[in-house]
Amino acid sequence: MADLLPPLTAAQVDAKTKVDEKVDYSNLPSPVPYEELHREALMSLKSDNFEGLRFDFTRALNQKFSLSHSVMMGPTEVPAQSPETTIKIPTAHYEFGANYYDPKLLLIGRVMTDGRLNARLKADLTDKLVVKANALITNEEHMSQAMFNFDYMGSDYRAQLQLGQSALIGATYIQSVTNHLSLGGEIFWAGVPRKSGIGYAARYETDKMVASGQVASTGAVVMNYVQKISDKVSLATDFMYNYFSRDVTASVGYDYMLRQARVRGKIDSNGVASALLEERLSMGLNFLLSAELDHKKKDYKFGFGLTVG
Amino acid sequence: MFPGMFMRKPDKAEALKQLRTHVALFGSWVVIIRAAPYVLSYFSDSKDELKIDF
Numbered sequence: 071m072a073d074l075l076p077p078l079t080a081a082q083v084d085a086k087t088k089v090d091e092k093v094d095y096s097n098l099p100s101p102v103p104y105e106e107l108h109r110e111a112l113m114s115l116k117s118d119n120f121e122g123l124r125f126d127f128t129r130a131l132n133q134k135f136s137l138s139h140s141v142m143m144g145p146t147e148v149p150a151q152s153p154e155t156t157i158k159i160p161t162a163h164y165e166f167g168a169n170y171y172d173p174k175l176l177l178i179g180r181v182m183t184d185g186r187l188n189a190r191l192k193a194d195l196t197d198k199l200v201v202k203a204n205a206l207i208t209n210e211e212h213m214s215q216a217m218f219n220f221d222y223m224g225s226d227y228r229a230q231l232q233l234g235q236s237a238l239i240g241a242t243y244i245q246s247v248t249n250h251l252s253l254g255g256e257i258f259w260a261g262v263p264r265k266s267g268i269g270y271a272a273r274y275e276t277d278k279m280v281a282s283g284q285v286a287s288t289g290a291v292v293m294n295y296v297q298k299i300s301d302k303v304s305l306a307t308d309f310m311y312n313y314f315s316r317d318v319t320a321s322v323g324y325d326y327m328l329r330q331a332r333v334r335g336k337i338d339s340n341g342v343a344s345a346l347l348e349e350r351l352s353m354g355l356n357f358l359l360s361a362e363l364d365h366k367k368k369d370y371k372f373g374f375g376l377t378v379g
Numbered sequence: 380m381f382p383g384m385f386m387r388k389p390d391k392a393e394a395l396k397q398l399r400t401h402v403a404l405f406g407s408w409v410v411i412i413r414a415a416p417y418v419l420s421y422f423s424d425s426k427d428e429l430k431i432d433f
Contacts, residue, residue, distance in 0.1 A: 095420030226416065241405070245412045248419065253412040257405040264394035268401040270408065287401070 093248050098226035101252035104242040107273050110280045111294035114306035114323035117334045117346040119362045121145060124375030128169075136379075138167035144373065156369045185209040198223045237261020250274055256286075289313035302327045306336075341365040354379055 102109065122144015130136040142165070145158035163182055170177040176192040187207040194200050202219040217238075220231045232240035238261065244254030254271040269286035277298070284292040289312045296306040304325040311318045323336030335345035344362040351357050358375035389397075 093419070093423060095416045095423065098416060227413070243405075243409045243412075245409075245415070247412060247415045253415070255405055255408045255412070257401055259398055259401075264389050264391060266394070266398040266401045268405050 098246040099249060100223060100226060101228055101244045101246045101254070102273070103221065103228055104230060104244045104254050104256060104271065107244075107254070107271050107282050107284065108292065108294045108308070110296040110304070111282070111306045111308050114296070114304060114325040114334055115308055115321055115336050117336075117344070119344050119346055119360045119371065120373040120375070121360070121362075121371035122373055124358065124373060126375070126377045126379075128377075128379030130379070134170055134172055136169045136171075138165075138169065138379075140165040140167070154367060156367055232258075244271070250276055289315065 120142075122142065125141040126138065127140075128136055128138040141163070143162040144160070146161040148157050148159055150157045163184065165180055165182045167178065167180045169179075174194040176190075178188075178190040180188040182188075185208065187205075189203075189205045189207075191203045192200065193202075200219075200221040200223070202221065203217065205214070205216040207214045216235055218233045222229045227243065227245040230240075230242040232238070232242075234240075238258070240256065240258035242254060242256040244252055246252045252273050254273075256269040256271070257267070259266045267287045269284060269288075269290075271282070271284040273280070273282040275281070279298065280294070280296045282292075282294045284290070291311040291313065292308065293310075294306070294308045296304055298304050305322070306325065307320070307322045309318075309320045319339055321336050321338030323334065326333045331347060331349040333345065333347050335343070337343040342362065342364045345360075347357075347359040349357045349359075356377040358373070358377065360371070360373035360375070362371040364370070
Protein backbone atom coordinates (compact mmCIF):
# COMPACT_ATOMS: atom_id res chain seq x y z
CA MET A 71 0.00 0.00 0.00
CA ALA A 72 2.72 2.45 0.99
CA ASP A 73 4.54 1.59 -2.23
CA LEU A 74 1.67 3.04 -4.29
CA LEU A 75 1.89 6.47 -2.68
CA PRO A 76 4.57 9.11 -3.27
CA PRO A 77 7.34 8.94 -0.65
CA LEU A 78 6.31 12.12 1.16
CA THR A 79 2.68 11.07 1.42
CA ALA A 80 3.71 7.62 2.60
CA ALA A 81 5.88 9.19 5.28
CA GLN A 82 3.00 11.39 6.39
CA VAL A 83 0.66 8.41 6.56
CA ASP A 84 3.19 6.51 8.64
CA ALA A 85 3.75 9.46 10.93
CA LYS A 86 0.03 9.93 11.48
CA THR A 87 -0.41 6.26 12.23
CA LYS A 88 2.37 6.40 14.78
CA VAL A 89 0.93 9.50 16.45
CA ASP A 90 -2.52 7.97 16.71
CA GLU A 91 -1.21 4.68 18.05
CA LYS A 92 -2.10 4.31 21.72
CA VAL A 93 0.01 2.02 23.88
CA ASP A 94 -2.17 -0.17 26.06
CA TYR A 95 0.26 -1.05 28.85
CA SER A 96 -2.12 -3.59 30.32
CA ASN A 97 -2.19 -5.52 27.04
CA LEU A 98 1.40 -5.60 25.81
CA PRO A 99 2.36 -8.31 23.32
CA SER A 100 4.36 -11.35 24.29
CA PRO A 101 8.06 -10.88 23.48
CA VAL A 102 10.06 -13.26 21.31
CA PRO A 103 12.07 -15.90 23.19
CA TYR A 104 15.39 -14.61 24.49
CA GLU A 105 17.43 -17.02 22.35
CA GLU A 106 15.56 -15.82 19.23
CA LEU A 107 16.34 -12.16 19.84
CA HIS A 108 18.31 -11.90 16.60
CA ARG A 109 16.22 -14.32 14.55
CA GLU A 110 15.50 -11.98 11.61
CA ALA A 111 19.20 -11.21 11.24
CA LEU A 112 20.15 -14.86 11.55
CA MET A 113 17.87 -15.74 8.65
CA SER A 114 20.06 -13.73 6.29
CA LEU A 115 23.43 -13.84 7.95
CA LYS A 116 23.65 -17.40 9.31
CA SER A 117 22.34 -19.51 6.47
CA ASP A 118 23.14 -23.20 6.40
CA ASN A 119 25.99 -23.17 3.91
CA PHE A 120 27.57 -26.54 3.28
CA GLU A 121 30.21 -28.18 1.08
CA GLY A 122 29.83 -31.24 -1.11
CA LEU A 123 26.65 -33.27 -1.55
CA ARG A 124 23.65 -33.17 0.70
CA PHE A 125 20.61 -35.40 0.25
CA ASP A 126 17.69 -35.41 2.68
CA PHE A 127 14.69 -37.71 2.39
CA THR A 128 11.77 -37.50 4.80
CA ARG A 129 8.87 -39.92 4.74
CA ALA A 130 5.74 -39.49 6.82
CA LEU A 131 4.39 -42.75 8.19
CA ASN A 132 1.24 -41.16 9.57
CA GLN A 133 -0.04 -37.84 10.85
CA LYS A 134 2.49 -37.66 13.68
CA PHE A 135 5.37 -40.02 12.94
CA SER A 136 7.99 -39.66 10.22
CA LEU A 137 11.41 -41.04 9.34
CA SER A 138 14.29 -39.20 7.71
CA HIS A 139 17.43 -40.28 5.91
CA SER A 140 20.31 -37.92 5.20
CA VAL A 141 23.49 -38.42 3.22
CA MET A 142 26.37 -35.94 3.40
CA MET A 143 29.51 -36.36 1.31
CA GLY A 144 32.30 -33.85 1.18
CA PRO A 145 35.39 -32.50 2.91
CA THR A 146 35.42 -31.84 6.61
CA GLU A 147 37.73 -29.22 8.05
CA VAL A 148 40.10 -30.40 10.78
CA PRO A 149 41.86 -28.13 13.30
CA ALA A 150 45.18 -26.92 11.94
CA GLN A 151 48.27 -25.49 13.61
CA SER A 152 48.02 -22.17 11.85
CA PRO A 153 44.78 -20.17 11.61
CA GLU A 154 45.72 -19.25 8.04
CA THR A 155 45.93 -22.89 6.95
CA THR A 156 42.92 -25.02 6.13
CA ILE A 157 43.19 -28.80 6.15
CA LYS A 158 40.31 -30.89 4.87
CA ILE A 159 39.66 -34.62 4.93
CA PRO A 160 37.11 -36.27 2.65
CA THR A 161 34.28 -37.77 4.68
CA ALA A 162 30.83 -39.22 4.20
CA HIS A 163 28.01 -39.55 6.70
CA TYR A 164 24.66 -41.24 6.75
CA GLU A 165 22.16 -40.08 9.32
CA PHE A 166 18.93 -41.80 10.27
CA GLY A 167 16.21 -39.85 11.99
CA ALA A 168 12.89 -40.51 13.65
CA ASN A 169 10.44 -37.72 14.38
CA TYR A 170 7.26 -37.55 16.38
CA TYR A 171 5.14 -34.40 16.15
CA ASP A 172 2.05 -33.63 18.18
CA PRO A 173 0.77 -30.12 18.99
CA LYS A 174 1.92 -30.61 22.57
CA LEU A 175 4.89 -32.95 22.11
CA LEU A 176 7.81 -32.90 19.69
CA LEU A 177 10.43 -35.65 19.64
CA ILE A 178 13.41 -35.71 17.28
CA GLY A 179 16.12 -38.35 17.15
CA ARG A 180 19.14 -38.56 14.89
CA VAL A 181 21.81 -41.25 14.80
CA MET A 182 24.91 -41.02 12.62
CA THR A 183 27.21 -43.69 11.23
CA ASP A 184 30.02 -42.49 13.49
CA GLY A 185 27.94 -43.48 16.49
CA ARG A 186 26.75 -40.05 17.56
CA LEU A 187 23.16 -39.77 18.72
CA ASN A 188 21.28 -36.48 18.84
CA ALA A 189 17.94 -36.18 20.61
CA ARG A 190 15.57 -33.27 21.09
CA LEU A 191 12.32 -32.90 22.97
CA LYS A 192 9.77 -30.12 23.31
CA ALA A 193 6.72 -30.61 25.51
CA ASP A 194 3.97 -28.16 26.45
CA LEU A 195 3.24 -29.05 30.06
CA THR A 196 0.60 -26.31 30.36
CA ASP A 197 -0.48 -23.39 28.22
CA LYS A 198 2.35 -21.36 29.70
CA LEU A 199 5.09 -23.83 30.65
CA VAL A 200 7.20 -25.50 27.97
CA VAL A 201 10.02 -27.98 28.56
CA LYS A 202 12.77 -28.36 25.99
CA ALA A 203 15.63 -30.82 26.22
CA ASN A 204 18.44 -31.87 23.95
CA ALA A 205 21.18 -34.43 24.30
CA LEU A 206 24.26 -35.47 22.36
CA ILE A 207 25.68 -38.90 23.08
CA THR A 208 29.01 -39.93 21.56
CA ASN A 209 31.44 -42.81 21.76
CA GLU A 210 34.23 -40.49 22.87
CA GLU A 211 34.72 -40.28 26.59
CA HIS A 212 33.44 -37.14 28.34
CA MET A 213 32.05 -35.67 25.13
CA SER A 214 28.39 -36.43 25.71
CA GLN A 215 26.20 -33.58 26.90
CA ALA A 216 22.63 -32.74 27.80
CA MET A 217 20.66 -29.56 28.36
CA PHE A 218 17.21 -28.88 29.81
CA ASN A 219 15.14 -25.74 29.33
CA PHE A 220 12.06 -24.66 31.23
CA ASP A 221 10.28 -21.80 29.46
CA TYR A 222 7.51 -19.86 31.16
CA MET A 223 5.41 -17.54 28.96
CA GLY A 224 3.65 -14.74 30.77
CA SER A 225 1.29 -12.35 29.04
CA ASP A 226 4.00 -9.77 28.39
CA TYR A 227 7.20 -11.51 29.47
CA ARG A 228 9.13 -14.77 29.16
CA ALA A 229 11.32 -16.42 31.76
CA GLN A 230 13.60 -19.38 31.22
CA LEU A 231 15.67 -21.72 33.37
CA GLN A 232 18.45 -23.79 31.82
CA LEU A 233 20.20 -26.79 33.36
CA GLY A 234 23.16 -28.59 31.85
CA GLN A 235 25.74 -31.13 32.85
CA SER A 236 28.89 -30.12 34.74
CA ALA A 237 26.77 -27.99 37.07
CA LEU A 238 25.73 -25.54 34.37
CA ILE A 239 22.79 -23.32 35.38
CA GLY A 240 21.36 -20.40 33.47
CA ALA A 241 18.34 -18.13 33.50
CA THR A 242 16.93 -15.55 31.11
CA TYR A 243 14.15 -13.00 31.33
CA ILE A 244 12.66 -10.80 28.62
CA GLN A 245 9.88 -8.25 29.04
CA SER A 246 7.84 -6.17 26.63
CA VAL A 247 8.17 -2.54 27.74
CA THR A 248 6.13 -0.99 24.91
CA ASN A 249 4.42 -2.47 21.87
CA HIS A 250 7.71 -2.37 19.98
CA LEU A 251 10.47 -2.48 22.60
CA SER A 252 11.49 -5.42 24.75
CA LEU A 253 14.37 -5.64 27.22
CA GLY A 254 15.97 -8.78 28.58
CA GLY A 255 18.77 -10.22 30.63
CA GLU A 256 20.52 -13.50 31.23
CA ILE A 257 22.76 -15.05 33.84
CA PHE A 258 24.72 -18.30 33.94
CA TRP A 259 26.92 -20.26 36.32
CA ALA A 260 29.30 -22.95 35.08
CA GLY A 261 30.20 -25.00 38.10
CA VAL A 262 33.19 -26.93 36.80
CA PRO A 263 35.31 -23.94 35.76
CA ARG A 264 33.60 -21.89 38.49
CA LYS A 265 32.63 -19.09 36.15
CA SER A 266 29.56 -16.92 36.18
CA GLY A 267 28.38 -14.39 33.65
CA ILE A 268 25.63 -11.89 33.04
CA GLY A 269 24.19 -10.37 29.88
CA TYR A 270 21.74 -7.68 28.82
CA ALA A 271 19.68 -7.41 25.64
CA ALA A 272 17.26 -5.09 23.90
CA ARG A 273 15.09 -5.44 20.84
CA TYR A 274 13.03 -2.89 18.93
CA GLU A 275 10.77 -4.02 16.12
CA THR A 276 8.11 -2.58 13.86
CA ASP A 277 6.40 -3.93 10.75
CA LYS A 278 9.33 -2.75 8.66
CA MET A 279 12.44 -3.14 10.78
CA VAL A 280 14.03 -4.97 13.67
CA ALA A 281 17.00 -3.75 15.70
CA SER A 282 18.54 -5.80 18.48
CA GLY A 283 21.61 -5.60 20.66
CA GLN A 284 23.24 -7.71 23.32
CA VAL A 285 26.16 -7.28 25.69
CA ALA A 286 27.62 -9.78 28.16
CA SER A 287 30.27 -9.93 30.86
CA THR A 288 32.14 -12.41 28.68
CA GLY A 289 33.05 -9.34 26.63
CA ALA A 290 30.74 -10.14 23.73
CA VAL A 291 28.84 -7.32 22.04
CA VAL A 292 26.32 -8.04 19.27
CA MET A 293 24.24 -5.57 17.30
CA ASN A 294 21.82 -6.36 14.48
CA TYR A 295 19.61 -4.37 12.15
CA VAL A 296 17.18 -5.77 9.61
CA GLN A 297 15.13 -3.64 7.23
CA LYS A 298 12.24 -5.08 5.27
CA ILE A 299 12.39 -3.50 1.81
CA SER A 300 9.27 -5.21 0.51
CA ASP A 301 7.27 -8.36 1.09
CA LYS A 302 10.01 -10.25 -0.74
CA VAL A 303 13.28 -8.56 0.20
CA SER A 304 14.98 -7.99 3.54
CA LEU A 305 18.39 -6.46 4.14
CA ALA A 306 20.34 -7.29 7.28
CA THR A 307 23.53 -6.17 8.92
CA ASP A 308 25.27 -7.21 12.10
CA PHE A 309 28.28 -6.26 14.18
CA MET A 310 30.02 -8.61 16.59
CA TYR A 311 32.82 -7.56 18.92
CA ASN A 312 34.61 -9.12 21.86
CA TYR A 313 36.05 -6.64 24.31
CA PHE A 314 38.66 -9.04 25.72
CA SER A 315 39.88 -10.84 22.61
CA ARG A 316 39.42 -7.78 20.37
CA ASP A 317 37.84 -9.96 17.68
CA VAL A 318 35.54 -7.89 15.52
CA THR A 319 33.34 -8.85 12.58
CA ALA A 320 30.76 -6.90 10.62
CA SER A 321 28.59 -8.31 7.86
CA VAL A 322 25.80 -7.31 5.52
CA GLY A 323 23.36 -9.64 3.83
CA TYR A 324 20.10 -9.98 2.00
CA ASP A 325 17.18 -12.39 2.00
CA TYR A 326 15.22 -12.50 -1.27
CA MET A 327 12.00 -14.53 -1.39
CA LEU A 328 10.74 -15.47 -4.84
CA ARG A 329 7.66 -17.48 -5.64
CA GLN A 330 9.52 -20.78 -6.03
CA ALA A 331 12.92 -19.91 -4.62
CA ARG A 332 14.72 -18.18 -1.82
CA VAL A 333 18.16 -16.60 -2.15
CA ARG A 334 20.21 -15.50 0.83
CA GLY A 335 23.66 -14.01 0.72
CA LYS A 336 26.12 -12.07 2.79
CA ILE A 337 29.61 -10.63 2.88
CA ASP A 338 31.56 -9.90 6.03
CA SER A 339 34.58 -7.88 7.08
CA ASN A 340 36.80 -10.98 7.06
CA GLY A 341 36.38 -11.20 3.31
CA VAL A 342 33.98 -14.13 3.38
CA ALA A 343 31.18 -13.95 0.83
CA SER A 344 28.47 -16.59 0.75
CA ALA A 345 25.14 -17.33 -0.88
CA LEU A 346 22.51 -20.03 -0.57
CA LEU A 347 19.77 -20.80 -3.09
CA GLU A 348 16.79 -22.94 -2.13
CA GLU A 349 14.41 -23.68 -4.97
CA ARG A 350 11.22 -25.70 -4.93
CA LEU A 351 11.26 -27.81 -8.09
CA SER A 352 7.90 -29.39 -7.31
CA MET A 353 5.75 -30.35 -4.36
CA GLY A 354 8.09 -31.94 -1.85
CA LEU A 355 11.24 -31.62 -3.96
CA ASN A 356 13.73 -28.88 -3.12
CA PHE A 357 17.04 -28.04 -4.75
CA LEU A 358 19.91 -26.41 -2.87
CA LEU A 359 22.97 -24.57 -4.12
CA SER A 360 25.55 -23.27 -1.66
CA ALA A 361 28.70 -21.22 -2.14
CA GLU A 362 31.10 -19.74 0.38
CA LEU A 363 34.29 -17.93 -0.63
CA ASP A 364 36.87 -17.08 2.02
CA HIS A 365 39.23 -14.87 0.05
CA LYS A 366 41.64 -14.31 2.91
CA LYS A 367 42.18 -18.01 3.56
CA LYS A 368 41.72 -18.94 -0.11
CA ASP A 369 39.12 -21.44 1.10
CA TYR A 370 36.34 -21.93 -1.43
CA LYS A 371 33.34 -24.17 -0.72
CA PHE A 372 30.61 -25.20 -3.11
CA GLY A 373 27.73 -27.52 -2.34
CA PHE A 374 24.58 -28.84 -3.90
CA GLY A 375 21.73 -30.76 -2.36
CA LEU A 376 18.30 -32.25 -2.79
CA THR A 377 15.51 -32.47 -0.25
CA VAL A 378 12.67 -34.93 -0.78
CA GLY A 379 9.54 -35.12 1.32
CA MET B 380 35.91 -24.61 24.99
CA PHE B 381 39.48 -25.96 25.09
CA PRO B 382 41.13 -22.67 26.03
CA GLY B 383 38.77 -22.47 28.98
CA MET B 384 39.85 -25.86 30.23
CA PHE B 385 43.44 -24.72 30.65
CA MET B 386 42.57 -21.50 32.44
CA ARG B 387 43.29 -21.51 36.14
CA LYS B 388 40.23 -22.36 38.19
CA PRO B 389 39.39 -19.34 40.33
CA ASP B 390 39.24 -19.63 44.09
CA LYS B 391 35.85 -20.88 45.23
CA ALA B 392 35.12 -17.97 47.57
CA GLU B 393 36.09 -15.47 44.88
CA ALA B 394 33.95 -17.26 42.29
CA LEU B 395 30.94 -17.35 44.61
CA LYS B 396 31.39 -13.66 45.38
CA GLN B 397 31.33 -12.87 41.67
CA LEU B 398 28.29 -15.10 41.24
CA ARG B 399 26.46 -13.22 43.99
CA THR B 400 27.29 -9.94 42.26
CA HIS B 401 25.94 -11.27 38.96
CA VAL B 402 22.80 -12.60 40.63
CA ALA B 403 22.21 -9.24 42.29
CA LEU B 404 22.71 -7.38 39.01
CA PHE B 405 20.44 -9.78 37.12
CA GLY B 406 17.73 -9.57 39.78
CA SER B 407 17.88 -5.77 39.83
CA TRP B 408 17.64 -5.62 36.05
CA VAL B 409 14.64 -7.96 36.02
CA VAL B 410 12.89 -5.81 38.62
CA ILE B 411 13.63 -2.64 36.64
CA ILE B 412 12.36 -3.94 33.31
CA ARG B 413 9.40 -5.61 35.01
CA ALA B 414 8.43 -2.26 36.55
CA ALA B 415 9.05 -0.24 33.37
CA PRO B 416 5.61 -0.84 31.76
CA TYR B 417 3.86 0.20 34.99
CA VAL B 418 5.89 3.41 35.22
CA LEU B 419 5.26 4.21 31.56
CA SER B 420 1.58 3.38 32.04
CA TYR B 421 1.37 5.80 34.98
CA PHE B 422 2.85 8.67 32.97
CA SER B 423 0.71 7.75 29.99
CA ASP B 424 -2.42 7.93 32.15
CA SER B 425 -1.32 11.36 33.37
CA LYS B 426 -1.24 12.51 29.76
CA ASP B 427 -4.73 11.14 29.30
CA GLU B 428 -5.96 13.33 32.13
CA LEU B 429 -4.42 16.34 30.43
CA LYS B 430 -6.15 15.41 27.20
CA ILE B 431 -9.49 15.18 29.00
CA ASP B 432 -9.02 18.71 30.32
CA PHE B 433 -8.61 19.98 26.77
